Amino acid sequence: MSDMTQPNGWNEYSKLVLKELETLATGIAGLKHEMQDLKQEMTELRLREDKIRELRDWKEKVDDVVSPTRLKDIVKDVEEMKIFRTKAVTIFAVVQFIVMLTIALMRYL
Helix, strand or coil: CCHHHCCCCHHHHHHHHHHHHHHHHHHHHHHHHHHHHHHHHHHHHHHHHHHHHHHHHHHHHHHHHCCHHHHHHHHHHHHHHHHHHHHHHHHHHHHHHHHHHHHHHHHHC
């Protein structure tokens, strides 16, 4: 008897086994791809964690130098100084204009 006509069905069974092996190989290849993606994502997460750790360390160092409330007060003081400077320059310009006008009027009178 030939292999195709054997009554025990070995030929069909071997085809089924080969098909299952191919399916398993495809599944394993897919899992390898997914594992590679997961490894890449884990690397990205580690990088983010490192950046977060660096930012936390930087914040602690800044907090050692100046507290957040004190920093807020400093920013407020700087804004007040900017307003004062603007007022002072404006007043100086007005006074200088008045003095120059007075000098000009004194020459013509």
